[in-house]
Amino acid sequence: MKKQNNYSVPGFLASSVSAGLKKRGELDLSLIFSQKKAVAAGVFTTNKVKAAPVLLSQKRTKKGSIRAVVANTGYANACTGIRGMNHAIQTAEMVAKGLEIDPEETVVASTGVIGAYLPFNLIKEAIPDLVKSLSPNGFKSVAEALMTTDSFPKVSYFKGNAGGNPYRLLGIAKGAGMIMPNMATMLSFLLTDINIDSQTLWPIFRSAAECTFNRITVDGETSTNDMVLIMANGVAGNRSLNRSAIKEFERGLTDVMGELAYMIAKDGEGATTVVVIEVKGAATKDDANIAARAIGNSNLVKTAIFGQDPNWGRIMAALGRSEIKMEENKVQIWIEGIKIVDGGLMTSEKEEREAAEEMKKGQITIIIHLNQGRWKDRITTCDLTYDYIRINADYRT
Amino acid sequence: MKKQNNYSVPGFLASSVSAGLKKRGELDLSLIFSQKKAVAAGVFTTNKVKAAPVLLSQKRTKKGSIRAVVANTGYANACTGIRGMNHAIQTAEMVAKGLEIDPEETVVASTGVIGAYLPFNLIKEAIPDLVKSLSPNGFKSVAEALMTTDSFPKVSYFKGNAGGNPYRLLGIAKGAGMIMPNMATMLSFLLTDINIDSQTLWPIFRSAAECTFNRITVDGETSTNDMVLIMANGVAGNRSLNRSAIKEFERGLTDVMGELAYMIAKDGEGATTVVVIEVKGAATKDDANIAARAIGNSNLVKTAIFGQDPNWGRIMAALGRSEIKMEENKVQIWIEGIKIVDGGLMTSEKEEREAAEEMKKGQITIIIHLNQGRWKDRITTCDLTYDYIRINADYRT
Numbered sequence: 005m006k007k008q009n010n011y012s013v014p015g016f017l018a019s020s021v022s023a024g025l026k027k028r029g030e031l032d033l034s035l036i037f038s039q040k041k042a043v044a045a046g047v048f049t050t051n052k053v054k055a056a057p058v059l060l061s062q063k064r065t066k067k068g069s070i071r072a073v074v075a076n077t078g079y080a081n082a083c084t085g086i087r088g089m090n091h092a093i094q095t096a097e098m099v100a101k102g103l104e105i106d107p108e109e110t111v112v113a114s115t116g117v118i119g120a121y122l123p124f125n126l127i128k129e130a131i132p133d134l135v136k137s138l139s140p141n142g143f144k145s146v147a148e149a150l151m152t153t154d155s156f157p158k159v160s161y162f163k164g165n166a167g168g169n170p171y172r173l174l175g176i177a178k179g180a181g182m183i184m185p186n187m188a189t190m191l192s193f194l195l196t197d198i199n200i201d202s203q204t205l206w207p208i209f210r211s212a213a214e215c216t217f218n219r220i221t222v223d224g225e226t227s228t229n230d231m232v233l234i235m236a237n238g239v240a241g242n243r244s245l246n247r248s249a250i251k252e253f254e255r256g257l258t259d260v261m262g263e264l265a266y267m268i269a270k271d272g273e274g275a276t277t278v279v280v281i282e283v284k285g286a287a288t289k290d291d292a293n294i295a296a297r298a299i300g301n302s303n304l305v306k307t308a309i310f311g312q313d314p315n316w317g318r319i320m321a322a323l324g325r326s327e328i329k330m331e332e333n334k335v336q337i338w339i340e341g342i343k344i345v346d347g348g349l350m351t352s353e354k355e356e357r358e359a360a361e362e363m364k365k366g367q368i369t370i371i372i373h374l375n376q377g378r379w380k381d382r383i384t385t386c387d388l389t390y391d392y393i394r395i396n397a398d399y400r401t
Numbered sequence: 402m403k404k405q406n407n408y409s410v411p412g413f414l415a416s417s418v419s420a421g422l423k424k425r426g427e428l429d430l431s432l433i434f435s436q437k438k439a440v441a442a443g444v445f446t447t448n449k450v451k452a453a454p455v456l457l458s459q460k461r462t463k464k465g466s467i468r469a470v471v472a473n474t475g476y477a478n479a480c481t482g483i484r485g486m487n488h489a490i491q492t493a494e495m496v497a498k499g500l501e502i503d504p505e506e507t508v509v510a511s512t513g514v515i516g517a518y519l520p521f522n523l524i525k526e527a528i529p530d531l532v533k534s535l536s537p538n539g540f541k542s543v544a545e546a547l548m549t550t551d552s553f554p555k556v557s558y559f560k561g562n563a564g565g566n567p568y569r570l571l572g573i574a575k576g577a578g579m580i581m582p583n584m585a586t587m588l589s590f591l592l593t594d595i596n597i598d599s600q601t602l603w604p605i606f607r608s609a610a611e612c613t614f615n616r617i618t619v620d621g622e623t624s625t626n627d628m629v630l631i632m633a634n635g636v637a638g639n640r641s642l643n644r645s646a647i648k649e650f651e652r653g654l655t656d657v658m659g660e661l662a663y664m665i666a667k668d669g670e671g672a673t674t675v676v677v678i679e680v681k682g683a684a685t686k687d688d689a690n691i692a693a694r695a696i697g698n699s700n701l702v703k704t705a706i707f708g709q710d711p712n713w714g715r716i717m718a719a720l721g722r723s724e725i726k727m728e729e730n731k732v733q734i735w736i737e738g739i740k741i742v743d744g745g746l747m748t749s750e751k752e753e754r755e756a757a758e759e760m761k762k763g764q765i766t767i768i769i770h771l772n773q774g775r776w777k778d779r780i781t782t783c784d785l786t787y788d789y790i791r792i793n794a795d796y797r798t
Binding site: 084181182228318320324350389 | 447448449450451477479480481482514515516517578620621622623624625699700701704705707708710712713714715717718719720721722724727729730742744745746747785786787789790791793794795
């Protein structure tokens with residue numbers, strides 16, 4: 005993946021302002037605008053309690069074309085009933101009016117405290133400025149404006165080539181807590197100038213979301229506001245994509261979304277270590293997924309990782325209660341390539357000491373082989389630390 | 402429930418010694434002995450990874466009669482294979498020999514680190530002393546010897562009357578982390594001198610476990626070593642129990658087991674607040690249980706409780722992802738009788754402030770009414786605090 009400082013995609017503009025939603029005058033309201041009609045697709049939270057902006061944006065995205073996304077932080081606009089829905093609709097309307105586009109092509113995203121009403125006057129007052137300050141170079145500050153408990157902005161970029169026409173793909177994401185996306189994630193926006201039709205875009209996008217955002221967990225909590233949107237405006241001018249160009253785009257999209265998802269796990273509230281949990285040899289596809297999640301969501305495994313303790317007994321206990329098919333005496337476990345469990349038993353104290361040493365690196369891979377079948381899956385997570393408690397005990401106060 | 406300092410049950414003896422399994426010379430090996438044949442029943446962990454003592458004791462308890470229980474702390478004797486099973490069998494054998502009883506009537510319980518082998522020599526050396534020091538007043542020190550990360554010993558006592566014959570029921574338990582029993586719990590022993598047959602005892606015991614130990618959670622983790630045993634030695638001399646005597650015994654047993662279960666939640670690792678989650682108006686029995694557990698196991702809800710923040714949005718989000726039947730706009734939530742949510746919306750900031758005040762008490766009840774049907778359930782849990790992290794990051798080091 006190529007890196008650069010100047011993130012831009014032809015035909016897309018962005019802006020962000022401080023509307024006064026965050027406490028210390030930080031950026032908290034942002035806008036992404038496509039100057040041309042753009043093909044769009046989205047995946048949204050599967051939580052039965054859906055925020056107003058999720059309900060609205062899901063409906064509008066289904067029509068397949070989106071030109072503007074307005075996003076606020078500080079308030080989730082979830083559990084806010086009719087009043088909350090009116091706030092979302094009016095926000096979109098005002099933005100659409102400023103941009104002279106159809107409100108039906110404008111979607112809204114929110115993240116923050118659940119249950120509080122949006123301070124709508126602040127948003128209303130800020131929208132004219134927001135529209136006025138749109139620029140081709142506004143994306144990095146959008147990533148900043150989206151941050152809540154995030155400790156760094158999350159951006160990823162890819163350049164491809166479709167039949168001689170170069171194109172760009174820019175991804176932005178936010179997320180640090182209440183993270184175990186299911187069919188969706190925290191907020192993420194993908195922008196590309198590739199010329200692609202909805203029918204081609206949707207399956208690629210959906211499967212990229214499935215193996216990236218849907219494979220991370222910080223705390224096993226699925227948010228009411230998760231939303232991933234992609235907009236493709238066709239400005240690159242390429243003709244209809246052939247198979248190899250589609251493959252390249254798919255790889256680029258999966259890389260960008262994968263990098264963003266990794267950043268979210270790395271920035272998990274209070275995290276000191278990113279942990280990739282790989283389960284192999286499961287009897288079924290579901291078993292592999294369930295086992296990886298049982299380990300990735302175990303508070304005892306995650307505190308042990310924080311303590312840099314290769315406490316594999318807790319991994320065994322998590323597997324045992326996960327209701328998958330397993331035989332204790334067939335389990336093998338590796339930490340950073342060091343085999344610490346074989347046949348369900350400790351290999352040796354020497355291996356444990358070596359694994360403990362590896363756990364200081366800030367990023368580890370734990371492989372579990374169940375030896376039950378041919379299925380595998382992986383999940384990316386982080387450790388559970390004092391700071392997760394601090395951040396979440398004090399979140400509203 | 403009557404309280405007293407001198408916990409004893411006619412016909413039962415107990416002892417405990419320091420075998421050197423814990424670091425600072427604390428009590429760590431204990432023995433309970435019935436001088437007469439005793440009717441017994443047990444419930445055991447449903448984790449597929451079962452400790453050697455669980456496998457052995459489950460098999461022996463099925464025969465319906467147990468005379469001795471030997472329990473060690475510091476080592477779970479789980480994930481220890483054939484060597485671990487031999488250790489469990491030999492421990493029972495040595496104890497049985499000292500007591501001059503059948504080894505098949507001797508069961509073993511262990512709690513502590515998973516995956517490490519028992520320091521069997523230390524146990525072997527301590528058994529003669531353990532047998533020699535049996536006394537009718539040894540039960541309180543057994544409760545102490547069972548403690549690992551527990552911060553207080555857990556004992557409960559009940560006196561009943563069966564057709565003119567007084568009888569006693571003594572319960573002992575341990576547990577503070579890796580607690581979400583499923584059909585069982587951490588270690589708990591119930592001793593009674595009532596005269597009761599297996600057929601009468603089993604359903605009473607099973608249903609009491611279901612509504613007490615199986616309704617607590619500290620961290621959503623089901624241990625490899627959970628075990629609850631009851632022994633009834635008949636020394637009270639009562640005749641066959643009539644319906645009202647059975648009812649009284651059932652109430653007493655449920656009270657004693659309920660009190661022990663409550664103590665485990667109260668002593669949840671690092672806990673500052675005990676939380677009873679009551680879900681009402683669920684569409685099905687399962688929905689009520691699933692909803693209560695989703696809330697009781699939510700790290701975000703539990704850290705908010707630690708922060709004394711009535712952050713009901715996190716309760717809504719937990720309900721929404723729990724896959725139960727629900728409608729956001731029908732949910733009502735009370736904290737300590739204060740209605741903070743009605744029709745899925747905040748009632749007022751005044752109620753929130755009052756609820757926050759109530760959350761300082763160290764014990765709160767949260768009632769959630771789903772308004773979907775007639776089913777209800779409750780779970781007892783605790784908050785998630787810095788000390789949970791400290792205890793579990795440093796557990797083995």
